[in-house]
Amino acid sequence: MTLNVATRDAYGDALVNLGKKRNDVVVLDADLSGSTKTSKFAKAFPERFFNIGIAEQDMMGTAAGLAVGGKLPFASTFAVFATGRAWEQIRQSICYPNLNVKIVASHAGVTVGEDGGSHQSVEDIAVMRVLPHMTVIVPADGVETTQAIEAVAEHKGPCYVRTGRNKVPTLFGPDYAFKIGKAHVFHEGKDAAIIAAGIMTAEALKARDILKAEGIDAGVINMSTIKPLDTGAVLEAARRCGAIVTAEEHSIIGGLGGAVAEALSESAPAPLVRVGIKDVFGSSGDCDGLMKHYGLSAGDIAAAVREVIKKKKR
Amino acid sequence: MGITQEQLQALKDRARRMRIDILKALSGCGSGHTGGSLSAADMVAALYFYKMKYDPKKPDWKGRDNFILSKGHAAPLLYTVLAHAGFFDPAELCTLRRLGSRLQGHPDSKHLPGVEISTGSLGQGLSVANGLALAHRLDKAPNRVYAVLGDGELQEGQVWEAAMTAAHYKLDNLCALIDNNGLQIDGPVAKVMGVEPITDKWRSFGWEVFDIDGHDMGQIVAALDKADAVKGKPTAIVCRTVKGKGVSLFEGKVEYHGAAPSKEELAVAMKELDEAVCK
Numbered sequence: 001m002t003l004n005v006a007t008r009d010a011y012g013d014a015l016v017n018l019g020k021k022r023n024d025v026v027v028l029d030a031d032l033s034g035s036t037k038t039s040k041f042a043k044a045f046p047e048r049f050f051n052i053g054i055a056e057q058d059m060m061g062t063a064a065g066l067a068v069g070g071k072l073p074f075a076s077t078f079a080v081f082a083t084g085r086a087w088e089q090i091r092q093s094i095c096y097p098n099l100n101v102k103i104v105a106s107h108a109g110v111t112v113g114e115d116g117g118s119h120q121s122v123e124d125i126a127v128m129r130v131l132p133h134m135t136v137i138v139p140a141d142g143v144e145t146t147q148a149i150e151a152v153a154e155h156k157g158p159c160y161v162r163t164g165r166n167k168v169p170t171l172f173g174p175d176y177a178f179k180i181g182k183a184h185v186f187h188e189g190k191d192a193a194i195i196a197a198g199i200m201t202a203e204a205l206k207a208r209d210i211l212k213a214e215g216i217d218a219g220v221i222n223m224s225t226i227k228p229l230d231t232g233a234v235l236e237a238a239r240r241c242g243a244i245v246t247a248e249e250h251s252i253i254g255g256l257g258g259a260v261a262e263a264l265s266e267s268a269p270a271p272l273v274r275v276g277i278k279d280v281f282g283s284s285g286d287c288d289g290l291m292k293h294y295g296l297s298a299g300d301i302a303a304a305v306r307e308v309i310k311k312k313k314r
Numbered sequence: 315m316g317i318t319q320e321q322l323q324a325l326k327d328r329a330r331r332m333r334i335d336i337l338k339a340l341s342g343c344g345s346g347h348t349g350g351s352l353s354a355a356d357m358v359a360a361l362y363f364y365k366m367k368y369d370p371k372k373p374d375w376k377g378r379d380n381f382i383l384s385k386g387h388a389a390p391l392l393y394t395v396l397a398h399a400g401f402f403d404p405a406e407l408c409t410l411r412r413l414g415s416r417l418q419g420h421p422d423s424k425h426l427p428g429v430e431i432s433t434g435s436l437g438q439g440l441s442v443a444n445g446l447a448l449a450h451r452l453d454k455a456p457n458r459v460y461a462v463l464g465d466g467e468l469q470e471g472q473v474w475e476a477a478m479t480a481a482h483y484k485l486d487n488l489c490a491l492i493d494n495n496g497l498q499i500d501g502p503v504a505k506v507m508g509v510e511p512i513t514d515k516w517r518s519f520g521w522e523v524f525d526i527d528g529h530d531m532g533q534i535v536a537a538l539d540k541a542d543a544v545k546g547k548p549t550a551i552v553c554r555t556v557k558g559k560g561v562s563l564f565e566g567k568v569e570y571h572g573a574a575p576s577k578e579e580l581a582v583a584m585k586e587l588d589e590a591v592c593k
Contacts, residue, residue: 026448026449026452047452048452050448050483052475052479053475053478053479053482055472055475055478055479057438057441057471057472057475058441058444058472058475058476058478058479059441060441061438061439061440061441061442061444061445061472061476062441062442062444062445062448062476062479063445064431064441064442064445065431065441065442065443065444065445065446065447065448065449066445066446066448066449067445068380068430068431068442068445068446068449069380069445069446069448069449069450069453070376070449070453071449071452073445088435089438089441089472091435092432092433092434092435092438093431093432093438093441093442096422096424096432097422097423097424097431097432098424099431
């Protein structure tokens with residue numbers, strides 16, 4: 001697969017387009033606009049861009065006030081600071097009053113790379129997902145990011161969108177239609193279904209090819225909306241394939257794997273193996289090396305599928 | 315805007331009657347924050363009955379000025395002033411803190427018209443006020459934004475992040491009132507974690523600062539008028555107040571930070587407030 005565009009770049013461009021269409025769109029950043037790509041909006045619409053400095057808590061509160069004042073604020077910084085440093089501000093000033101604030105974070109997961117564990121957010125999905133009123137979206141490529149940004153702008157209420165640092169393959173064609181809360185089934189599969197999000201969807205598609213050569217038919221489902229979860233798609237896959245693997249660049253606790261486990265255990269129990277960060281922090285390294293080190297490669301997903309099929313046969 | 319002696323007298327009486335309703339609501343519920351509701355009553359009465367533009371029949375009216383109670387535990391004060399201003403029937407005040415009530419323990423903007431944003435977790439209101447002030451500026455609208463903060467609340471780091479932001483963006487449509495009653499839950503602010511010199515701090519952060527007696531209605535009104543004229547920077551009015559002001563039983567008593575008056579205490583308080591001659 002060729003690498004095309006980083007989801008953060010797609011975000012930056014989508015914001016500019018949104019800014020052209022709607023003059024109520026305002027953007028805030030906490031001294032990382034060059035990295036989150038909100039700098040593109042800042043250049044196009046300087047009067048509607050507010051750099052709050054290295055003060056994420058204040059940024060979230062200011063975004064809340066702009067929303068009360070009738071604006072559509074997008075607040076961006078690295079995922080670890082957006083959701084960790086300012087979690088309680090998001091809870092009290094954005095989610096509790098159910099305000100129309102969009103938090104779009106970049107540099108999520110271990111593929112931040114060399115900056116290391118302090119900067120690699122592997123908990124953000126979990127801590128955003130637990131907040132009432134919050135919608136959580138993890139787009140898989142540039143096309144889906146662009147559409148997700150348009151969708152959250154139309155959606156009333158707080159949203160968290162997770163983007164990444166590095167270029168990723170384009171998985172969706174121009175006919176793709178992203179919808180909040182709707183999974184996209186790439187392949188239905190027969191023996192097991194891989195439910196993936198973000199950069200792991202591309203890895204899941206590669207894993208499917210690896211398994212195909214072994215005669216295993218693994219389904220691939222892109223679950224870009226983690227909340228509200230497309231429970232119907234999860235249960236359908238469980239009933240069809242009888243075994244599920246989740247794949248995410250996030251802790252296996254509380255993220256996509258956690259959400260799928262909750263859905264399965266209540267309605268259609270099926271064996272589940274979660275591919276993700278195994279309750280540890282990240283570390284410095286190159287992206288490919290980190291993906292292998294933390295067990296996030298296509299080969300790791302394929303191994304998880306073989307493992308879950310064995311559990312099924314027990 | 316000038317004020318006549320009659321108007322000033324009416325404001326003082328309004329604050330006195332608000333104190334009565336605050337205490338009735340608190341006592342009826344049996345819990346809640348007495349001291350800080352009473353200490354900020356005069357400044358809030360002046361905001362709603364002298365300074366601010368609003369329409370209680372249209373709480374979302376675009377032309378309204380905004381009030382943010384950053385010290386959300388003074389919710390009984392906010393509810394009482396909203397009821398007095400006509401946002402809802404004062405009879406509802408007796409539902410304070412009850413299951414199903416719109417009058418939650420701390421303000422909940424989802425359910426009660428007139429509450430601009432939910433508060434309760436300290437240190438967050440000034441950031442929200444900044445956002446509103448920026449929105450009005452983008453709209454080229456004359457609306458003003460007022461926020462009331464506690465003095466203990468100044469211990470929260472986010473307050474100073476917001477103080478920087480307001481000065482950086484020259485938010486002269488923003489006015490923060492600091493209710494400096496000197497007490498917080500664990501004791502005197504000066505003992506728990508000193509915040510003085512308050513005026514120097516705000517001034518050094520780039521704000522215009524007025525230091526006033528927060529129970530002198532004439533001084534409050536004058537400071538609010540002066541804040542209107544400040545250009546190119548936000549204004550902080552440091553209101554020197556007494557916790558529990560208006561009822562000698564509660565004045566300066568840290569025990570009444572988070573405690574409601576008993577029936578007996580309410581009776582004593584009502585007598586004192588009923589007989590109070592507004593000076």
